[in-house]
Amino acid sequence: MVTAKVARVVLPDHADQKYGHGLLSGLLEPGTYAADPGDGRPWRPLQPPEPEEHGVRLQTYCITGPPDRIGIAPGDVRGTVFIPDRLGGCCCGWDGQDGPNLACAECGRPVATRVDDCGFWQAVWLEADAVRPVAVAGPVQRVMGWEELPRTPPVGQRGYWSPQWEAAVAVALAHLVVVSGGERVVVPDGPVAVALRRAIDILLPPGLPERHLGLAGPGLPATSEIALVPRHPQTGELWPCEAGAVVPLAADVWTYLAFHDERRLVPAAYGMPAGVRRDDPPPLLPNSLFRPGGQVFLNTLKRLTVVQPPWLQRICDRVKDRPYADPFW
Structure with a gap:
């Protein structure tokens, strides 16, 4: 199990928004998850450009990822460890530009990407081909009425x-x-x-x-x-x-x-x-x-x-x- 018990919600509209230069809160509420279908275009991991002559490279941002990623709150991840050589960031945290930076603690396979750099809504994105849903015993999430x-x-x-x-x-x-x-x-x-x-x-x-x-x-x-x-x-x-x-x-x-x-x-x-x-x-x-x-x-x-x-x-x-x-x- 790589997550706590979570219930599905709609992907927030600000999931791929970059906002300001300060630390933002979590994208999703604890205990929830959302699927990102992507934008329909072929996706390739961001390749960092070669350093310029004086060792300066242009910082770019890669907010979206491969289709069908599963987003969860950072506190809901379980049984993972960081991948040291993939902890690239821009300023105050990790932005996920170097690919999945969380691995399964048991098998070592990369399974997710944690994003918490300034200007990004904090989330952990599970790789669709590395995880699968598992039914968990307990009460089913109640769907709120339109009046709520x-x-x-x-x-x-x-x-x-x-x-x-x-x-x-x-x-x-x-x-x-x-x-x-x-x-x-x-x-x-x-x-x-x-x-x-x-x-x-x-x-x-x-x-x-x-x-x-x-x-x-x-x-x-x-x-x-x-x-x-x-x-x-x-x-x-x-x-x-x-x-x-x-x-x-x-x-x-x-x-x-x-x-x-x-x-x-x-x-x-x-x-x-x-x-x-x-x-x-x-x-x-x-x-x-x-x-x-x-x-x-x-x-x-x-x-x-x-x-x-x-x-x-x-x-x-x-x-x-x-x-x-x-x-x-």
């Missing part, structure tokens, strides 16, 4: 947008661009507009014809031509609806967009004690415009479209050629 969907706030304590939000919205944006057919999409006012309107207005052409986007899900019927629906965090199932087109969004982000009320209570005269007003914290406000993750957006487009029509290819080329331009920077 989690909720993740968009802004952290320091005023920065959540990187999970940037990745999840980037994935939804890629789906939305594809189903738009290259036509303008009208985004409703409110939190959805904060997340998507600016990007859509930049990427898609203005003018008629136009299509309309709206939220649909538990408690919200589909009323627009394109429905933004939650994706179940455990099963990956999309909320069923009869809209003409469906755009999936991570459940914890969807729930916040659908049901979070930004309005604050205003105390009526003599109706609220001063201590209550003092202890009521102000809402967390962002210190910049929201920007989806550009690389996550491009990676998702590659998974969605094998052959891209000319209008979509132009969008891809624009984002590739100008990765630090609006709406991604």
